Amino acid sequence: MKCVLIGIAGGTGSGKSTFTNRLKDAFCDDIAVIYHDNYYKKQDGISFEERKKMNYDHPEAFETELLLEQLRSLRAGEAVDCPVYDYSMHNRSQDVVKVEPKKVILVEGILVFADERLRSMFDIKIFVEADADERILRRVIRDVKDRGRDIEGVVEQYLTTVKPMHYLYVEPTKPMADVIINSGMNEVAFQLVKTNIEKILESGN
Numbered sequence: 001m002k003c004v005l006i007g008i009a010g011g012t013g014s015g016k017s018t019f020t021n022r023l024k025d026a027f028c029d030d031i032a033v034i035y036h037d038n039y040y041k042k043q044d045g046i047s048f049e050e051r052k053k054m055n056y057d058h059p060e061a062f063e064t065e066l067l068l069e070q071l072r073s074l075r076a077g078e079a080v081d082c083p084v085y086d087y088s089m090h091n092r093s094q095d096v097v098k099v100e101p102k103k104v105i106l107v108e109g110i111l112v113f114a115d116e117r118l119r120s121m122f123d124i125k126i127f128v129e130a131d132a133d134e135r136i137l138r139r140v141i142r143d144v145k146d147r148g149r150d151i152e153g154v155v156e157q158y159l160t161t162v163k164p165m166h167y168l169y170v171e172p173t174k175p176m177a178d179v180i181i182n183s184g185m186n187e188v189a190f191q192l193v194k195t196n197i198e199k200i201l202e203s204g205n
């Protein structure tokens with residue numbers, strides 16, 4: 001079975017997960033979805049207070065080697081146990097999620113195009129963009145509602161690490177994408193990608 005890997009990158013709050021989850025809802029178990037965030041390095045030996053202060057927007061924050069290894073396994077037709085990240089603890093949880101090999105695999109994350117080894121595995125590269133002010137406003141609401149954060153902490157983290165790392169590592173990957181979409185809610189972009197995936201799933205390879 002030929003496996004098609006689709007990378008979905010973009011800044012924090014741009015709408016990557018929104019776009020990815022719409023595709024997942026459309027195709028359910030016919031496709032696999034992997035989130036780079038689940039591959040943030042394990043930080044068991046560091047206190048919660050220390051973990052809180054770490055830079056989570058630098059490529060070194062991720063165990064990308066494990067993601068590469070698991071994507072190779074999936075391409076070879078083997079199921080993998082993906083790690084699961086707990087944002088409220090700033091650490092990996094004890095859980096794993098079994099992901100079965102599929103003909104189409106979506107890989108989503110802020111930095112999935114920043115690592116050349118990962119970038120070169122993608123057959124299709126999509127970048128979701130949104131203005132920085134919209135992204136941070138969405139992030140404040142999401143982080144407080146869903147990720148156990150307070151407003152002061154979100155603002156401090158944004159100014160010290162998220163914003164500078166975005167311009168150093170995320171934004172420069174935008175021109176590397178095959179397609180740049182202006183919103184995770186863009187219906188035309190969604191239909192184009194959906195049709196493409198349908199064709200891949202219908203093809204006999």
Ligand SMILES: Nc1ncnc2c1ncn2[C@@H]1O[C@H](COP(=O)(O)OP(=O)(O)O)[C@@H](O)[C@H]1O
Pocket residue numbers: 010011012013014015016017018019138139142183184185
């Ligand atoms: N175009 C949009 N308009 C309004 N809200 C949006 C839009 N895109 C995403 N959101 C909301 O913003 C938040 C962050 O979006 P998300 O898709 O999780 O971004 P990302 O995965 O890129 O960080 C979510 O609560 C989502 O519902």
Ligand SMILES: Nc1ccn([C@@H]2O[C@H](COP(=O)(O)O)[C@@H](O)[C@H]2O)c(=O)n1
Pocket residue numbers: 011012013016017037040056057086087089090091109110162
């Ligand atoms: N412990 C952590 C780990 C990551 N983050 C932030 O998550 C952002 C990436 O996820 P998106 O859904 O927003 O793309 C990234 O910008 C990290 O700063 C965190 O806050 N805490």
